[in-house]
Amino acid sequence: MERTSIGIILNGVTGRMGYRQHLVRSLLAIREQGGLPARDGSRIWPELTLVGRNEAKLAEIATRHGLTSYTTDLDAALADDSHQIYFDAQVTAQREKAIRAAIEAGRHVYTEKPLAEGLAGSLELARLAAARGVKNGVVQDKLFLPGLRKLKRLVDGGFFGRILSVRGEFGYWVFEGDWQDAQRPSWNYRAEDGGGITVDMFPHWHYVLEQIFAPVTAVTAHIATHIPDRVDEAGRAYRATADDAAYGIFELAGGIVAQINSSWAVRVYRNELVEFQVDGTHGSAVAGLRECRIQHRGATPMPVWNPDLPATEDFRGQWQTVPDNEDFDNGFKVQWEAFLRHVVDGVPFPWDFLAGARGVQLAEAGLRSAREGRRVEIEEITR
Ligand SMILES: NC(=O)c1ccc[n+]([C@@H]2O[C@H](COP(=O)([O-])OP(=O)(O)OC[C@H]3O[C@@H](n4cnc5c(N)ncnc54)[C@H](O)[C@@H]3O)[C@@H](O)[C@H]2O)c1
Numbered sequence: 001m002e003r004t005s006i007g008i009i010l011n012g013v014t015g016r017m018g019y020r021q022h023l024v025r026s027l028l029a030i031r032e033q034g035g036l037p038a039r040d041g042s043r044i045w046p047e048l049t050l051v052g053r054n055e056a057k058l059a060e061i062a063t064r065h066g067l068t069s070y071t072t073d074l075d076a077a078l079a080d081d082s083h084q085i086y087f088d089a090q091v092t093a094q095r096e097k098a099i100r101a102a103i104e105a106g107r108h109v110y111t112e113k114p115l116a117e118g119l120a121g122s123l124e125l126a127r128l129a130a131a132r133g134v135k136n137g138v139v140q141d142k143l144f145l146p147g148l149r150k151l152k153r154l155v156d157g158g159f160f161g162r163i164l165s166v167r168g169e170f171g172y173w174v175f176e177g178d179w180q181d182a183q184r185p186s187w188n189y190r191a192e193d194g195g196g197i198t199v200d201m202f203p204h205w206h207y208v209l210e211q212i213f214a215p216v217t218a219v220t221a222h223i224a225t226h227i228p229d230r231v232d233e234a235g236r237a238y239r240a241t242a243d244d245a246a247y248g249i250f251e252l253a254g255g256i257v258a259q260i261n262s263s264w265a266v267r268v269y270r271n272e273l274v275e276f277q278v279d280g281t282h283g284s285a286v287a288g289l290r291e292c293r294i295q296h297r298g299a300t301p302m303p304v305w306n307p308d309l310p311a312t313e314d315f316r317g318q319w320q321t322v323p324d325n326e327d328f329d330n331g332f333k334v335q336w337e338a339f340l341r342h343v344v345d346g347v348p349f350p351w352d353f354l355a356g357a358r359g360v361q362l363a364e365a366g367l368r369s370a371r372e373g374r375r376v377e378i379e380e381i382t383r
Contacts, residue, residue: 003045004038004344007083009107011051011074011090011098013061016185017112018089021141023048026333028065036337039345046340051077074098078105085110085343091187093194096121103128108135110339113203115356117194119364119381122357126383129353137339137349138356140207142274144331150292150322151278151285152212159294160280163213166252168260170201170274173267174244177231184264186232189240196242198223198366201262203359205250207351208276210358214252220375221248221366226265248366286319293319354383 008027012018027046030036035043050058050070058070071077078086078101086102088095088111096116102109109129115138116122129136142148154160175182187193188200198221209216223243230240245263252258260276272288283296301318335351342349361381369376 001034002042003035004040004042005045005047006085006340006344007047007049007080008085008087009049009051009074009077009083009102010087012088012094012112013050014052014054014057015089015091019061021330021332022087022089022112022336023050023061023065025330026336029330029333030337030340036340038341044340044344047082049077049080049083075101078102078107084108085339088112091185091194092117092199093187096125099125100128103132103134106132106134108343109353110137110139110336111356112139113356114199114360114363115203115353116360117199119357119361122353122360123381123383126353126357130383135339135343135349136353137335137342137351138353138359139332139335140204140211140351140355141331141335142204142208143211144328144334146290146324146328147272147287147292148208148212148276148289149328150324151276151287154278154283154285154292154294154322155212159283159285159296160278161282161297163254163256163278163280165279166209166213166256166258166260167277167279168205168258168274169270169276170260171245171263171266171268172273174264176227176229178237182230182232186230186238188264189227189230189242189244190238191242196244196367197262197264198243198246198370199360199363201246202248202363202366203356205248205258205260205262206359206362207355209250209252209258213256213258214254216250216258216362216378217253218251218375218377219248219362219365219369221246221369223247223367223370226263243370246366246370250362285322292322294322295319354381357381 013023035045038044051074052058055072062070086107086109099109174184188195224245225240228240231237244265248260250258275288277286285294341347365376
């Protein structure tokens with residue numbers, strides 16, 4: 001079958017996200033399935049060029065996966081017209097200037113979140129991309145998680161009646177790095193390197209809340225650095241200058257109250273690493289990464305508060321499991337396919353730089369709320 005080749009520069013491919021989710025689980029998986037059907041009957045075929053700082057590491061990854069194109073010279077890769085798309089999964093602090101260069105070179109840009117470290121920089125990238133006429137997108141992978149897809153299905157089907165509240169619990173224990181290695185990179189815990197759980201997670205919560213429920217109108221947040229001293233990848237002790245927990249209350253249009261705890265200093269007593277409980281007048285749901293459970297108003301028990309007696313009801317057993325009813329592919333891959341169709345066939349792609357900028361705006365507002373000890377309203381932004 002005829003191929004429509006599309007040259008993609010992958011920057012940050014030696015990192016956790018760049019390698020596992022974007023290279024292996026998305027783009028190589030698309031190649032393994034024979035490419036992606038395009039409108040003209042051909043197959044969209046990603047041609048990959050790996051970019052990074054360490055040539056030996058790039059060569060090793062390329063060889064492992066049968067790839068031949070890699071370079072440590074980003075400018076040269078951007079100047080090469082066989083590349084239509086620039087993708088960025090570098091550390092956040094390096095992103096803005098690389099994307100700016102990609103836009104100037106006339107490349108379409110897809111990127112990990114957060115789009116930039118601040119709102120001003122994010123909006124500037126959105127403006128530059130629009131002015132240069134390049135297509136642009138930001139990863140919003142949580143929307144494609146099976147659990148959240150089922151939750152969206154329930155919202156669209158009117159299951160909840162009037163939605164009252166959303167309670168989100170995200171997190172797990174990230175080891176300090178002294179007596180056991182930390183399972184996240186050390187830059188996550190240094191503000192000066194673009195770290196912090198608020199800038200990491202609030203962009204996710206922004207699109208989850210906005211696209212499943214309603215736009216966020218205000219935020220009140222309290223943040224903390226619970227573990228102030230950590231040990232890095234090289235075994236050196238360092239001071240954690242960034243927040244490792246964020247406790248946020250998000251007011252949504254229409255009166256829904258969402259409260260989400262995000263923490264890298266919490267031990268998991270949950271079914272999944274993130275769970276959202278949604279309560280509505282007609283029913284409630286608890287959704288995780290994969291599973292979603294519901295309780296309808298007609299099946300709601302009537303607990304009576306009596307601390308003198310042991311609990312008599314199996315509360316968890318009173319919920320029903322929502323069936324899959326469809327096949328769920330890897331969320332990063334699903335969004336990559338949408339972006340490739342956007343570039344090749346012009347299929348609309350709603351998760352653009354402006355959407356990414358709104359996520360950064362919420363993170364910035366959350367940090368301001370915590371710093372100033374007050375509720376911060378979210379202003380509508382445009383390019
Ligand atoms: N969508 C998600 O669920 C999700 C999850 C985790 C991280 N992320 C985002 O992905 C990005 C990468 O995170 P990660 O966890 O993969 O980090 P990582 O530390 O594992 O990888 C970072 C990559 O950037 C490169 N890099 C490091 N320092 C650099 C520098 N000074 N200059 C240029 N490149 C440098 C590294 O070589 C590596 O390839 C971050 O922006 C993060 O916010 C997204």
